Amino acid sequence: MVMALALAPALAFAQAADVPYVATPQNVVDTMLDLAKVGPNDFLIDLGSGDGRIVITAAKKYGTRGFGVDLDGALVSEARREAERQGVKDKAEFYTRNIFVTDIGRATVLTTYLFSHVNIELRPKIFSELKPGTRVVSHEFDFGNWKPDAQRRVPVPRKPYGPPASDVYLWIVPANAAGRWQWRVPAESGAIEWEAALEQTFQALVGSARAGGNPAHIESATMRGEEIALVITAQVNAKPVRHELHGRIEGEAIRGTLRIAGAQQDLEWQATRVSRGKINIDAAAAAPALAAGF
């Protein structure tokens, strides 16, 4: 009875792990870090860090700083001991903490080996806390209908479940490009006013455009972090002309270059957002049709 009463507070605060502990094989860890192009200036956070191998490998191999969190205090202690043993305890830190209350805003690389439904639950956190351009790398499990920007398959001969291979996925957190953008393009007859209205689901864009008041056709619209690329065909002197726009989104502005088919040289492209939209990260939403690769 006394024992039960003593345990009661601990049990009341005990949290169940959303995913059991299974370690990522070392060759898969290496592929995850390679796919994310992890370097010494990155800050890596592993959500559900187990024995700490992802954070420790990044610290040892690339000099990357970071931390891991896990609900299992014994694994956290093991990870700390291993970081010390490998001489990287100043770079690789570990905390007993729930992934859902972990502040992830410092990450430039976020790693996971969690179930897809847990990843999907993490999507609002990822889109609200992580900076555009942050790489998210997952071992095995995807983020539902958020399409990966890259993926690799790695042989795992003694895998404890499923076929003897693991998938590694990479996502790049996109900037917000949603809304109405306006810019001007110099022409012989004076500047032409352009406008594009873009809807965004994760990194995929669809929309419509107008040039000089006439409809123009968006052939493709893609994003990678803060970079945006649009190919728009507009009528110029009654002929369809391809316009390729590449730029970087900086808040309510885009700065980049415009290549007009047949022109001698590229022009500067500066667009201003006149009305801001929201990124759609609704789990049920289908990705827009123009979700082509970058």
Ligand SMILES: C[S@@+](CC[C@H](N)C(=O)[O-])C[C@H]1O[C@@H](n2cnc3c(N)ncnc32)[C@H](O)[C@@H]1O
């Ligand atoms: C599949 S293991 C991955 C371990 C390590 N990241 C790796 O790839 O080798 C998942 C880990 O997540 C931890 N975990 C599950 N749910 C968690 C939660 N809500 N908060 C923190 N850790 C959690 C488990 O204790 C387990 O160690």
